[in-house]
Structure formats: structure tokens, C-alpha cells
Amino acid sequence: MTGFRDTFPGPRLDLSVWTPAYLPAWSSRMAAAATYRLVGDGLVLTIPDEHPVWCPELHEPPLRVSAVQSGNWSGPVGSTAGQQPFLDGQTVREQQPESRGFVPLRGRIEVECRATLGPRSMFSAWMIGMEDRPERCGEICLVEVFGDAVDGDTAAVGNGLHAFRDPNLHEEFSADRRTIDVAALHRYAVDWRPDGVDFLIDDEIVRRSAQSPAYPMLLILGVFDFPDRAVPGVPDPVPELVVRSVTGTPR
Template identity: 45%
Template sequence: MTRELVFEDTFDGDRIDESKWIARYLPQWTTRDRSAARHRLGDGLLRLRIEENQPPWCPDLEGELRVSSLQTGVYAGPVGSRVGQHGRGPDAVVREAQTPARLYTPRYGLIEMRARATDDPHSMVALWMIGYEDVPERSAEICIAEIFGRDVRPGSARIGMGVHPFADPRITDDFTVETLPIDAREFHVYAADWTPDHVSFFVDGDLVRTVHQSPDYPMQLMLNIYEFEPHGPYPKEFTVDYVRGYR
């Protein structure tokens, strides 16, 4: 099958390309300062970082969780409403107004990333997709790769992949954690081929599993590193060589 490259970031510049990414994590539920990504670019690599002086993302909703994240869209209702992407339950309300943005919100295609994870046991890195959620039911997630540092070993790693429904009644939760014979601290290519009737997940070009269901609406990319509780050493880094999307 011939594919057309429609989205690519090889991180060759010295700053985040704002035509492709919003350098914040779900900013509607918190503040711009708390949602802002800590990062460095150089040598053609993006390093998303958790730094020692970084504030928690939203303490009253998620405690000490700290996040550095890029996303390719944002949608939220007015301040005080509960309308917004990837909500956090009844206590989550929009705290700062957001300008709707759809920088890259494909409907089907192949998404891939070349990256290396961290083995920090208090951290997790991920590339995932969420519905743009301009309609509440368009809220499912496709998790392309989710890697907890505690699951990274020199000769193996446990990689999470699959779909979550959230408020989409047509999707059934189908998520697994697969043990693969790779050192995730080195560069590997993680990908998902999203079609109208299934999503297939690959690592280094090898098919790992297929989910036989599929969200049928536009979704945006989420690329991030999390720290669940403060614990050095710092900084903690998620290093990404490229992200690509094909139609």
C-alpha cells in the first residue's frame, strides 16, 4: 500500500514548531504555567524533561503528578464548564480559556515515532491519541506506546498498547502490556496503523498485536513524559528522534 507522508517532525530546529505542536498538557484543566512542557532541542532530537523545580500539573486533581507534553490539538468549553478533552471527573472544570486548534487531527493513518524511554522507576513515557472531543462521545484513546520506567530492563521492556473507550460507547477497552526483547533505553520505532475496522501495533516494524475495533473520528497526538511523585535524580528525559503521520 502506498502511503502519503502528511505530518513529520524531525526536531531539527532550536525550538518547538508551533505549527505542529502545542507545548502544554491539557491546559484547560489547569494553568498555562503548570501545563507548560519543559524541553530541550539539539542534535535533531527532542528531549521532553521533568525538572526538579517543575510545578505539579494540577495538584487538586492529580496530586504531585508532573508532566511535559506536546499535543497537536486543543478543544475546551468556556471557563467554569466541564467541556474539554480527556476530562478528569466531576471536579475538573475549565480554568483558562483555550483557543480551539487542530494542528494535526487525522482520521485513520499510520502514526510512528522513533524514541528512547527512561528507566526511571517513578516515570512513564508515551505516544497516544485522543479524540478531538468536539462531541463528548468522540473521546476514545489509541495508545501507540506506553512505557513505565519500572518496566525497562537491559534485555526486555513491557510496552503498553491498545484502545480505551472513555466516553465512547462504541469502543470496548482492549489494552495489553506486551513484554518484548528490546532495551527501550535505546532508540526503537513504535507505530500504530489505524484503519476503519482495526488498529495494528508495531515495534521496529514487527507486528505485536491487533485490536479489531476503531474510533471513526479525528484524533490528535499526545507525546509526553510523566513523573508520578517527586524523586531524583533530575532531569528525567524522554528523547524523541521523529514523529511521522501517513495517510
């Protein structure tokens, strides 16, 4: 890949790179649109009270999400050709034109970000195949943190690989407890090589894998809210993910 860096300088999101909607083929760009703004700190993704539920008649449990993705594509309406389907035989509801804003094949990919979470929310940065062929569907997860797994100055920080329907990969993911304040800026990265993937937090290798997806992958940045986890009478902060930068460096 060629070098890539986005510090989200504004005043508008670069739509030649980012699609500001979460897997819109399964609903629509309007129904899956992110709530976001660009500020001095970078890209801010939030889920205010009025933010709608994503795919409300299909996805269980109920889920609200604000996300941007650096690539997009689908087959025609009624086809099963799309990214990360969550149901068997799921069909496209709104055809997506092909966009490859940042879809690297290997290299170092780094996301510098911080998050505000409550017990019913989470954030993640992850890479997936375009699924232009069904088997090109694996995932490299840079980071995934649930608010109910944050305890004082520690958190269970997930990373690793998900195989999904890629026959050349196997499941290799865990959320290990670490001393970290996810509300502060950290650099979550992967060093993706032909012979494996290293996972890093603030330049420290925290996981090594001998697996290596052999196809280009797009990046998704998102914050999530699970309404069914609400506790009556207990207020929850507005979930927020602030992304200062995304960097892609070829090897």
C-alpha cells in the first residue's frame, strides 16, 4: 500500500475516503448514518438519545451505532453480496457503489483514539475484507472495549482475528485485562505482514498471530450502544469515540 494519514482536519469529512454509515447495504445510508462532527481533536462519533436503532426489525439485540468505514461495496438489491452480514441469507436493501478510500493489503495500520463509555456501550476499530468474493471476509480487530469491562484504571481490551467464512483463517480473539484508561488517547495498531499480524498498544506488542489474511481490508471505526442493557433510574453517559488520527504505513 501507499502511505496514508488522516487527522480529520475538517471542515468536512473526506467522503472520497470515508463512508459515514455502518454497513449500509443491509439498511440504507440514511438509516445507518453516523452522528459525527469534526473538531480540533479530530473525528467525534457519538450516539445521542435521538440516534436511531440500526436495522431495528432484523438485528437482535437492539443496537445503535455511529461508525465510519474506509471502503464500501455491495451487490444489487435482493442479492446476498455485502459486508459482514449478520443473518444467514441476508439480502441487500440498498445497493452500494464501490469505494476504496483506504483499503490496504498489509502494512502498519494505527488508530489514535479515546472513548467515553458507560456500562451499556462499547467502541471498536477493526478491518474487514471487501467481500468481493465471499471468502474474503476475515477480520483483524485492532481494539474492542465494552464499557462494562472497564474497572477503574483497568479494562478488558479485545483484539485478534475473526475467521467468519474465510476457510484459511481460524478464530483467534480474546479480551485481556490491562492497565489502561480508554478515556485517554492511545495508539492501537497492527503490523500486518505476509507471515502474521502483531497487535500493538502505544507501540508495545500485546499479541502475535501467525495468521495473515491475503486480501485488502477496509477499516471501520465505531461506537455502539445496547439499549436493552439500560438500568432504570441509572443515567448512562452519551457514548463517544474521538479519533485523532488514522495512519497507514507500508512495509
